[in-house]
Amino acid sequence: MDDVMISVLQRTMVAGTPLLLGTVGEVICERSGILNLGVEGVMSLGAVVAFIVTYTTGNPWFGLMAAIGAGMVISLIHAFASVTLQANQVVSGLALTMIGLGLSGMLGKPYVGRPLAEKMNDVAIPWLCDIPVVGAVFFRQTPFFYMAVLLALVAWFFLERTRLGIKVRSTGEHPRAAETQGVNVTLIRYACVMIGGGFSAMAGAHLSTSYSKSWIEGMTAGRGWIVIALTIFALWNPGKAIGGAFLFGGIFVLQYLLQPLGISPNFLAMLPYGATLLILIIIGLGDQRKLSAPAQLGEPYKRGER
Amino acid sequence: MKKIDTLEMKGISKSFQGVFANRGIDLQVKSGEILGLLGENGAGKTTLMNILYGLYQPDGGEILINKKPVKITSPTESIAHGIGMVHQHFMLVQNHSVIENIALGYKHTPFFFPKIRIREQVVAFSKKFNFSIDPAKKVWQLSAGEQQRVEIIKALLNGADLLILDEPTSVLTPQEIEELFRILKDMKAQGHMVILISHKLDEIMDVCDRVTVLQKGKIVGNADTEGMNKQSLARMMIGRDVLFNVHREKIPRGKKVLSVETLNVLGDKGLPSVKDVSFDIHASEIFGVAGVAGNGQRELAEAITGIRRVSSGRVFSQGVNITNMSPRRIYDSGVSHVPEERIKFGIAPGLYLYDNAILKQHHLKKFSRKMFLEYGRIKNHTSTLVEDYRVATPSIDVEIKNLSGGNIQKLILGREISEAPALLVASHPTYGLDVGATEYLREQLLKRRKEGGAVLLFSEDLEEIFELCDRIAVMFQGEFTGILDSADDKRAADIGLMMAGSLRF
Numbered sequence: 080m081d082d083v084m085i086s087v088l089q090r091t092m093v094a095g096t097p098l099l100l101g102t103v104g105e106v107i108c109e110r111s112g113i114l115n116l117g118v119e120g121v122m123s124l125g126a127v128v129a130f131i132v133t134y135t136t137g138n139p140w141f142g143l144m145a146a147i148g149a150g151m152v153i154s155l156i157h158a159f160a161s162v163t164l165q166a167n168q169v170v171s172g173l174a175l176t177m178i179g180l181g182l183s184g185m186l187g188k189p190y191v192g193r194p195l196a197e198k199m200n201d202v203a204i205p206w207l208c209d210i211p212v213v214g215a216v217f218f219r220q221t222p223f224f225y226m227a228v229l230l231a232l233v234a235w236f237f238l239e240r241t242r243l244g245i246k247v248r249s250t251g252e253h254p255r256a257a258e259t260q261g262v263n264v265t266l267i268r269y270a271c272v273m274i275g276g277g278f279s280a281m282a283g284a285h286l287s288t289s290y291s292k293s294w295i296e297g298m299t300a301g302r303g304w305i306v307i308a309l310t311i312f313a314l315w316n317p318g319k320a321i322g323g324a325f326l327f328g329g330i331f332v333l334q335y336l337l338q339p340l341g342i343s344p345n346f347l348a349m350l351p352y353g354a355t356l357l358i359l360i361i362i363g364l365g366d367q368r369k370l371s372a373p374a375q376l377g378e379p380y381k382r383g384e385r
Numbered sequence: 386m387k388k389i390d391t392l393e394m395k396g397i398s399k400s401f402q403g404v405f406a407n408r409g410i411d412l413q414v415k416s417g418e419i420l421g422l423l424g425e426n427g428a429g430k431t432t433l434m435n436i437l438y439g440l441y442q443p444d445g446g447e448i449l450i451n452k453k454p455v456k457i458t459s460p461t462e463s464i465a466h467g468i469g470m471v472h473q474h475f476m477l478v479q480n481h482s483v484i485e486n487i488a489l490g491y492k493h494t495p496f497f498f499p500k501i502r503i504r505e506q507v508v509a510f511s512k513k514f515n516f517s518i519d520p521a522k523k524v525w526q527l528s529a530g531e532q533q534r535v536e537i538i539k540a541l542l543n544g545a546d547l548l549i550l551d552e553p554t555s556v557l558t559p560q561e562i563e564e565l566f567r568i569l570k571d572m573k574a575q576g577h578m579v580i581l582i583s584h585k586l587d588e589i590m591d592v593c594d595r596v597t598v599l600q601k602g603k604i605v606g607n608a609d610t611e612g613m614n615k616q617s618l619a620r621m622m623i624g625r626d627v628l629f630n631v632h633r634e635k636i637p638r639g640k641k642v643l644s645v646e647t648l649n650v651l652g653d654k655g656l657p658s659v660k661d662v663s664f665d666i667h668a669s670e671i672f673g674v675a676g677v678a679g680n681g682q683r684e685l686a687e688a689i690t691g692i693r694r695v696s697s698g699r700v701f702s703q704g705v706n707i708t709n710m711s712p713r714r715i716y717d718s719g720v721s722h723v724p725e726e727r728i729k730f731g732i733a734p735g736l737y738l739y740d741n742a743i744l745k746q747h748h749l750k751k752f753s754r755k756m757f758l759e760y761g762r763i764k765n766h767t768s769t770l771v772e773d774y775r776v777a778t779p780s781i782d783v784e785i786k787n788l789s790g791g792n793i794q795k796l797i798l799g800r801e802i803s804e805a806p807a808l809l810v811a812s813h814p815t816y817g818l819d820v821g822a823t824e825y826l827r828e829q830l831l832k833r834r835k836e837g838g839a840v841l842l843f844s845e846d847l848e849e850i851f852e853l854c855d856r857i858a859v860m861f862q863g864e865f866t867g868i869l870d871s872a873d874d875k876r877a878a879d880i881g882l883m884m885a886g887s888l889r890f
Contacts, residue, residue, distance in 0.1 A: 242488060242499045249478050249489050256476035259440065260490025260539070261461035371480060 095328025097282035101306035104278020111271035116172030119303025120179020125283025150280025165379030251373030388467030397446035421593035425819030469540025530561035639668030648698035673854030719807035774799035791822030
């Protein structure tokens with residue numbers, strides 16, 4: 080296989096990484112019944128926090144930790160509004176995006192255009208990285224890539240094969256039933272929203288400390304919205320999200336690759352959303368139950384109401 | 386080891402938006418006892434039990450277990466105290482499997498691989514009570530009876546000594562009801578205690594040792610079922626004697642109001658649900674459709690009222706072809722509809738009483754001018770309806786979801802018949818209602834007949850069908866197995882066989 084092909088695949092993995100991280104977080108959040116449209120904002124905040132902390136301390140791992148913390152904290156706004164106040168989750172999520180984008184622009188102003196001295200370095204996995212093609216594509220990647228894939232698998236295992244996972248899923252499907260079985264719906268939803276925020280921020284950290292090693296306003300470039308689409312595309316399954324994320328990542332790479340051939344990058348940028356719609360239509364025409372959106376997604380739950 | 390020997394509730398009160406649901410309730414139950422909690426809809430039975438289960442907090446009063454006061458602030462605590470509850474609307478996650486639903490609340494569910502690891506236990510436990518349910522099946526694939534059994538297993542696995550059942554029979558077939566009662570008697574023999582919420586007098590007489598009667602949130606009676614009969618129970622429940630046999634006077638039937646010609650309709654799954662059905666209904670006549678639920682009654686009612694497409698055949702309302710017209714035009718042609726599942730299809734729960742009082746009529750001249758609603762007239766009309774149809778409500782300015790089922794149904798019926806439609810299609814109008822509301826609604830249907838209206842009544846309740854109808858059609862697998870004159874005693878006895886499809890006329 081020629082080097083161009085390998086390079087394209089490698090870049091596909093890189094481009095898919097933040098999408099996968101964000102999607103895994105959003106899947107966990109939505110499985111608990113909360114729709115979080117704030118991904119784009121939290122991702123952006125994660126990017127700027129990771130950049131600033133890495134820039135100041137010189138350690139990208141500190142940057143990553145700080146970003147995750149910031150993502151979880153700012154997501155509390157959405158959790159408070161949608162769980163405690165039972166506000167409209169679409170409005171609250173959009174507000175979170177606005178806050179996140181605004182805040183990151185403000186915090187990042189002094190850092191625009193500055194290069195990062197220390198970045199998250201690629202790690203080659205011994206033995207495996209020597210496999211032809213496969214080694215280069217999968218095993219000479221940033222830690223973010225390994226973490227994303229691993230966390231996706233862990234999330235799948237958590238949701239499908241643990242007791243807490245059943246609780247989370249039941250909370251999204253039928254919160255009252257969950258509560259009658261002794262589940263603390265409020266706690267689960269808060270936790271899932273915050274976990275989702277942590278994942279989004281991690282995706283942002285990947286962008287600023289590994290993917291581009293710099294900060295510029297608007298660098299998330301709509302990836303947060305692709306994550307929302309991807310969550311549906313993956314049918315709320317973290318396992319399927321792996322395939323979906325790298326498929327969409329591939330489309331990202333193609334945008335640059337196909338431009339010289341006269342295919343508009345705008346057209347390709349549209350593809351993830353088109354593909355999501357297509358999936359919805361195809362499954363919607365067949366067995367609707369396979370669509371399996373959590374039954375109470377986006378619905379506030381009121382305790383002690385009849 | 387048993388956790389509860391005696392349970393007592395003392396002076397429990399609870400109100401919702403200023404409306405009292407419970408007021409100073411006292412109640413006791415002890416091991417090996419089945420207590421019936423009887424009362425009309427809205428009497429506060431479910432509220433009381435939700436307090437016991439920790440879903441609601443009482444405004445006042447206390448709960449004593451083994452004579453010691455306890456505070457129950459969540460279902461978790463209730464379960465820990467040995468209380469289990471099977472709700473009227475099952476608390477099951479439809480998209481999850483049986484085992485996942487059980488694992489959700491089971492105390493000993495392990496953290497990792499819960500589904501595989503508790504499977505054995507669940508299967509063994511169900512065998513003890515002669516249940517057979519495939520744990521891998523999704524809940525939506527189960528019948529109502531099977532779902533209820535899953536709920537019972539859930540409660541018993543957690544060591545429930547006290548099992549609360551809220552209207553457990555309302556969704557079951559007669560065979561399933563018998564099965565349930567057998568289980569309850571087994572449990573009683575093993576020393577469990579049961580609280581059975583019901584408004585069906587027969588059931589209370591059948592299985593309960595004692596009965597506590599609630600009315601408008603207060604206790605109005607307490608008795609051993611031995612020495613009671615249906616009449617005395619009913620008197621306790623609604624505070625006066627009930628007419629168990631509504632008197633139906635002979636009225637000659639008038640001109641043809643509705644005629645259905647070889648109607649064919651597809652069901653939700655695209656399979657034929659109504660097959661070549663033909664019949665006529667005349668003025669001053671109540672035409673009943675009997676049959677076990679799911680034999681095409683719903684599809685037939687929906688096709689006539691315009692909610693579902695007719696695939697072939699024709700429907701005439703007073704000579705006008707209304708086949709596949711829009712529901713609104715069918716309504717305007719003189720066919721009104723009291724739909725089944727009143728909360729889902731009969732009202733908009735979050736809207737006010739007066740909004741709900743004019744659904745389908747908002748376009749009439751008397752309620753609107755051009756594009757604006759005339760709220761003054763609408764509210765006057767609503768007040769009249771509330772008064773005429775005895776809807777118990779604090780005011781017409783409340784969201785209709787705060788009313789009890791019986792009062793919601795009275796308002797729906799009032800709305801549908803106040804315009805004196807030529808034909809009223811009523812689907813299970815008294816389903817799930819208490820004796821008082823049922824009696825009232827039946828009287829209204831007979832009144833409609835006397836006034837010269839026609840009624841097409843769908844009901845599973847044979848008693849109701851015989852009481853009200855002039856002619857009875859029996860529906861089986863989408864077909865009419867026969868149309869009988871209800872005065873014809875000889876053939877009326879065959880109705881059971883016709884419902885099972887083994888007899889046709």
